[in-house]
Amino acid sequence: MIKRLTIIGTGLIGGSLGLAWAQRQPELTIIGHDRPEVLERAEERGAIDKKAADPVSAVQGADLVVLATPLATTVRLLDTIADALPDGCFVTDVASVKEPVLEQATDVLPDHATFLGGHPMAGAEHSGIDHADPLLFENAVYSLCLPANANASALDGPLAPVVELVEATGGRPLVLDASRHDRLVAATSHVPQLLSVALVNLVANTEDEEDQDLALQLAGGGFHDMTRIASSPFDMWRDVLVGNEREIHEALSRLRRGLRTLRNRLIEEDLDALEDAFEEARTARDAMPRDQKGFLHPLxxxxxxxxxxxxxxxxxxxxxxxxxxxxxxxxxxxxxxxxxxxxxxxxxxxxxxxxxxxxxxxxxxxxxxx
CATH class of the missing domain: 3.30.70.260 (ACT domain)
Known part of the structure; x- marks a missing residue:
C-alpha cells in the first residue's frame, strides 16, 4: 500500500499530480523536491505536504517516487536516487519519450525497487506550478510502459498500487511497449508540435509587414486550432526532440512525402486524387474518438x-x-x-x-x- 509519495519536479505535471492525489487520496503524505521558490508555491497550493532539500533525502521512506522532470533530468535522477531507494519502493516518471528512461532504469535501479514508465497524454501551453490543475489528467490516456524484463500481469499484481494511483488522477491507463509508444507519439505529438511552429512562422516570416499583419487578422478558427501548441516553451521540448530524434525523423519523412504528393496533385490539377486524399483524411479523422481525451472507453x-x-x-x-x-x-x-x-x-x-x-x-x- 502506498502511504508516502515523493514527487521530484513540482511544475505543471508534477504539481497537477500532487493536486489530484491530495484531493482524491487525502490519506497520502506527499513530499516534494524542486527549486525552493517552486516548492513554496507547491506547498501553498496544496500539491505537497512537505518539502525536501535534495533528491536523496526526498526519496527516503517513500513508497512511490514520481520523477516529473525533463527527460535528461529524469535519466540523471534515476542514477542519483538509486542507492537511497527503500526496499519495496516503486519508481515512475512522466517523460514523453520512454525508451531512454526504461533503459536507464534497468541499468541503475536496485533489485529491491520496481520501475514503471509513465506518460500522461495531457498538458498545457504554459508550464509551472501556477498552471497546475487537479483535473489536467481527467479522461486523458495515461501510457504505462513496463521494463523489457517485466510481465504485463504485474500490473494486476505487484504494480497494482501504482495503477490505482494513476486511475485516481482521472487518467485512463494504456499499456504500451516503450518503442511502440515512442514511434506513435512522434507522429501524434512531437511532429504536430514542430508543424505548429512551422505554420505560425510561415505567417510571421512574411516579408511584407502589412501582409503579415493582415494574415494574422485573417487567421480563422482552423489556424488557431492547428497552432495552439506553438505557444509551448522550447524548454519543454528540448529533451523530447533529442531523445526521440530517430522516430521524429521518420515521421517527418512520411509527412514530407505526403506533402510532396499533395503538391504534385496540385501541379497536375488532379482534383480527383485530391478529393480522394481529403476523403481518406476525413474518414480517418471521423474515426477518432471525439468524446474522450484518449483512446479508451468513449464518453x-x-x-x-x-x-x-x-x-x-x-x-x-x-x-x-x-x-x-x-x-x-x-x-x-x-x-x-x-x-x-x-x-x-x-x-x-x-x-x-x-x-x-x-x-x-x-x-x-x-x-x-x-
Missing amino acids: SAVHVRAPDEEGVIHELSGHLLDADLNIKDIELQTIREGTGGTFRLAFAEAADAERAVAVLSEAGYEARRP
Whole structure:
C-alpha cells in the first residue's frame, strides 16, 4: 500500500499530480523536491505536504517516487536516487519519450525497487506550478510502459498500487511497449508540435509587414486550432526532440512525402486524387474518438447552444449539478461575439447524456445529442 509519495519536479505535471492525489487520496503524505521558490508555491497550493532539500533525502521512506522532470533530468535522477531507494519502493516518471528512461532504469535501479514508465497524454501551453490543475489528467490516456524484463500481469499484481494511483488522477491507463509508444507519439505529438511552429512562422516570416499583419487578422478558427501548441516553451521540448530524434525523423519523412504528393496533385490539377486524399483524411479523422481525451472507453456527448452572456456557463453547469449530473469534459466548439456559442458536454454514460438534454431543454437551452 502506498502511504508516502515523493514527487521530484513540482511544475505543471508534477504539481497537477500532487493536486489530484491530495484531493482524491487525502490519506497520502506527499513530499516534494524542486527549486525552493517552486516548492513554496507547491506547498501553498496544496500539491505537497512537505518539502525536501535534495533528491536523496526526498526519496527516503517513500513508497512511490514520481520523477516529473525533463527527460535528461529524469535519466540523471534515476542514477542519483538509486542507492537511497527503500526496499519495496516503486519508481515512475512522466517523460514523453520512454525508451531512454526504461533503459536507464534497468541499468541503475536496485533489485529491491520496481520501475514503471509513465506518460500522461495531457498538458498545457504554459508550464509551472501556477498552471497546475487537479483535473489536467481527467479522461486523458495515461501510457504505462513496463521494463523489457517485466510481465504485463504485474500490473494486476505487484504494480497494482501504482495503477490505482494513476486511475485516481482521472487518467485512463494504456499499456504500451516503450518503442511502440515512442514511434506513435512522434507522429501524434512531437511532429504536430514542430508543424505548429512551422505554420505560425510561415505567417510571421512574411516579408511584407502589412501582409503579415493582415494574415494574422485573417487567421480563422482552423489556424488557431492547428497552432495552439506553438505557444509551448522550447524548454519543454528540448529533451523530447533529442531523445526521440530517430522516430521524429521518420515521421517527418512520411509527412514530407505526403506533402510532396499533395503538391504534385496540385501541379497536375488532379482534383480527383485530391478529393480522394481529403476523403481518406476525413474518414480517418471521423474515426477518432471525439468524446474522450484518449483512446479508451468513449464518453457520451451533448451539444448545447448558449447565449453570449455573463455567467452563462455557471448557470448551465448549475442546472446539471442540481440534477446530480457530472460533466466529464467540456469544449467550446463555436463562438460568435454578441450572439453565443455551442458547447460540447461529455458524460460517462449515454443515460446521463439523455438526462442532460432533458434538464437543459427544460431550462430553456437548445440541447441535443450529436
